[in-house]
Amino acid sequence: MRTYLRPALAVLLLALVVWPERFSWLFAPFAPQGGPVIYSRTSLLSLSLNHLALVLIATLAATLVAVGMAILVTRPFGAAFRPLSRTVTNIGQTFPPVAVLALAVPALGFGEGPTLVALFLYGLLPIFENAIAGLSTVSPTVLDAARGIGLTRLQRLIRIELPLALPVILNGIRLSAIIALGTATIGSTVAAKTLGEVIIAGLLTNNTAFVLQGGLIVGLFAVLLYDLMVQLEQRISARLGL
């Protein structure tokens, strides 16, 4: 992203979240006659923070589980579980998020719980697939040399395989995080405090200003998060000499 574009978007996002009233002029044309222009039932800042926290927790959990499973099924003793684990993560992906939410509500009640479950299940597949790809494309010559100079199994995993697979794994984490950021908006249908609340309020009251406001903020978060993670990946790859 261009040098100026990034800070400009970040400032715009910050302003939208912290001083939403300042943008009344922008959204006013889309609000219904005499209706509210700026969403004010909950502060946009707290919604944003809660939204991001959900994404962060779900993505971290998905990363731990998916990378753990990928490590397992790329070991000689775990190879047998590879098809099964693929099926499981694929099912996580084929279920529509709304269905996951609906099914999780009876078990976990309304609120953050079902949303976290849905985001977590959705996040597994991209990370799992990428981790498997990353771990199984480490050069056999390098692995042979690692064994030949006397690294133990665990040392090979931690010092050689994971660092070399890291860029590809990060790629999967980025995909997951972006999907989670979008999916989290649906969480408000089961009363999770996310930015989806603004959009849904807009849809229920025919207030396009709210819909735009929520959509714009989520969109900016996605763009900036994506960019941030690309940068992180590049920095790590450079540090690894790749």
Added chain:
Amino acid sequence: MIEIDGLSKFYDNKAAVDAVSMTVETGTITVIVGTSGSGKTTLLRMINRLETADAGEVRIHGEATDSLAPHLLRRRIGYAIQGHGLFPHYTIARNIGAVPALLGWPEDQIRARVDELLSLFSMEPAQFRDRYPAELSGGQQQRVGVARALASRPDLLLMDEPFGALDPIIRARAQDDLRRIQRALGSTILLVTHDMEEAIRLGDRIAVMDGGRLVQHGSPTGIIRNPATGFVAEMVGGVERPLRLLSLLPVADIVEPGTAPGEAIAPTTNLRDALALCLWSGRDALPVQTDDGRAARVTLKAIRAQAQGPG
């Protein structure tokens, strides 16, 4: 001294390595040579237990290799392979220092050893220490691979076609380097190749493998003069045999008193090069340098006598 005692390995009830026994003297290079599929790699990998032997054992200085955990054994045995296998995310210094670090050497000692090895391989330490493998040429990567294998002063260095991926000129230089460094460090090396030329160039001893079996083990001249089987004779090359033999003998062996025209050659020159000089300049004899200034020479006739086979 490394003793290989009745080592065998079976794949699908077929012997890939069939009861191979041999002894490698400390401070020498033994080259295992054979066609592709003759079991060289399998034999080598049983020595550091990358493959488990189905029968037989290996002893290093009298100690059986299976008395140690495999990863601890491997830290005592250097291992260099075709395509080097350097860790792409480690700097050159960290690659070379990998085994010393595993063995718990102090930092400054590792750094000193890395610099010593880089210098030994004619690579300026300050220039190469902090680079990554991808930033080096193929020849340089290969040298770093060998340096890594030598770093902890291992009892034994195993090399599997280490120069296989290099072009001929770089390869010849790498072979000369290895020979020089092995002499300087007194390392014990077991090297695998399918190239008899390389075996003759590098080996103090040559072990010829055919179909998993060791068919001949001896000095290069012994193997060229008296190949034990038709296969060995084929390996040492019908028409090139006399020239290969000459390449192993120094002029000093057949120098005689007398004069000859032209510039004097060193007594360490091999007879193949001396022969080439005679033919190229149309001379029947070449003067040889001596310490005491007396006239000495080597004659074409004497060179021919050395090249003659039995019968």
